[in-house]
Amino acid sequence: MKKLISMIAVAALLITGCAKELKVTTAENLKVEYGEELDNTKLFNAKESDENVKVDKVEGFDAKKMGEQEITVTFTDDNKDKEEKLKITVEDTKKPVIELKKESVGITAGDKLELKDNIKSVKDPVDGDLKYSDKTVEKDGYYIDKGKLDTKKAGTYEVKVIAADKNGNKTEKSFKVNVKKKETAKKPNGTGNSNTSNNGGSSSSNPSNTGNSGSNTGSSSGGSNNSSNSNGGSSNNGGGQKPVNPAPHQHYVDSSNSGHDDLVMSGMWFDTLAEADAWVDNYDGPDGTWGSYGYSAAQCSCGKYTVYFFNIGYME
Template sequence: MKKLISMIAVAALLMTGCAKELKVTPAENLKVEYGEKLDNTKLFNVKESDENVKVDKVEGFDAKKLGEQEITVTFTDGEREKEGKVIITVEDTKKPAIELKKESVSITAGDKLVLKDNIKSVKDPVDGDLKYSEKAVEKDGYYIDKGKLDTKKAGTYDVKVIAADKNGNKTEKSFKVIVKKKETAKKPSTNNSGNGYSANTPTNNSGFSSSKPNNSENSSSSNGGSSSNSGNSNGGSSNNGGGQKPVNPAPHQHSITVTGHPDVVYSNMWFESIEESAIWADSYRGPNGDWSGFGYSSAQCSCGMWSPYFFNVTTWE
């Protein structure tokens, strides 16, 4: 009888021991995005494992190592533990992000252009900022493909920014470069009446020249040894018969006055039409090229010339 009781106790003990082993089914074909943390709930099959199973510890995982990895995972339900192996694959599917300051850049033919200045940022979502390279790169950087850009020839050109992260993922983004024809300086108008006066055309440092000369029509005739000069002279006319020399008119000074804007900035540029004035103002970026935004309009001088002016000016940080 005692022998029978002992055998029953041993059998019960064996059955109890088998029941205590934690049942966990490790995950299969598990993929993880480069640089991201492991989701521990995906390391095992919940439906095929015991209740209340959780991951207690993970060893051997590298989030920035591409390819297949075998990691060691310790599972627990709070009372029992079990160690298992899980195969995961780290993949990088996210491309770098390129952010431009403007979708198009305008210059005048012959002006200096730094294409990199139109790039606000180039970043990889995991590794951060990518460095600029003068040459083409396949990994970990970005460069600019100028295409057929010719800053000395008027036209519209497409320029590409090409970025590649550490794992070779590439992104491209384009912007336009508008090269405008350079305005040639107008030939000064000269009064040929012999009084030595010439109307000069103002020229500015940007290479634009525009002015509307205030010419006078001069005529002379023989009348008993005397001649008369009709034009913009003091008193309206002068008689050279008595030896008096004609008076030269003062050169016209362009000017405009703008109200309503406390921060108005005058351009001191003059154009024959408001359209020409607007084209120039649209591509202007301040005396040092550091204006990030502004409003502009044009006003007309008494002589008919147009001049752009700016307000609400902001600069790049």
């Protein structure tokens, strides 16, 4: 009986001694991309491990936790199991993506411009849309660097869209802003009843016509009528023709001697220089700048004065 028990003990010992531990060679210096699932096949070296080894379960892994992590991995070959501690590093190498509507936008000087209207989208590959900020951001958002942009001054400017994800990765993308010069009126719109005539530097005028037609005051003789018109002139209206009214008066001043190539007539006429001065003092021009420029007054043959401007800086 004792001999039988001894044989059973020896057999059990032999069986226990023959049982081998599952051999698994785990991975070292393993790096995982931020937000991505863990690839279990990369947790061990299949060539240096027992046959049919696979990962049964993983504990302690967070795909959105940056830096080094320690995880617990249970390996199995469906007969034996083995638990191992592994260290992995989560890193974010993917930058935000900026999409623009246009590579350049154009406005007229003085117009309003909303730069972010040219941005189609700003996204992080993992965390999605990033929010706009009117201030500089270092993480989780985007802003626009206007540079030297001046929407009131004609020129071509470059602005930058700068995006940063939650982990501080940054992307920049630029577009151009073309500011065009604002078109202005070539001369002011006069409100007076005056006409300007260019007669090669010579001055001519006709007295104002105060009547609608001449009146016949003489008696007929020899089939002809002598009639005087309202301006003191006489006309022969043979054959019963109606008297012809003289042309209306046209104000005129010879400005060829002014010495200013950029001279512009105001189109306004006044009885005195004082009235002309008063009008200029209270008139800023169609764009509100004329009051700061020089002017001169001259007299028409009819006795009225006009105002003309020079050094008009805003005109093309």
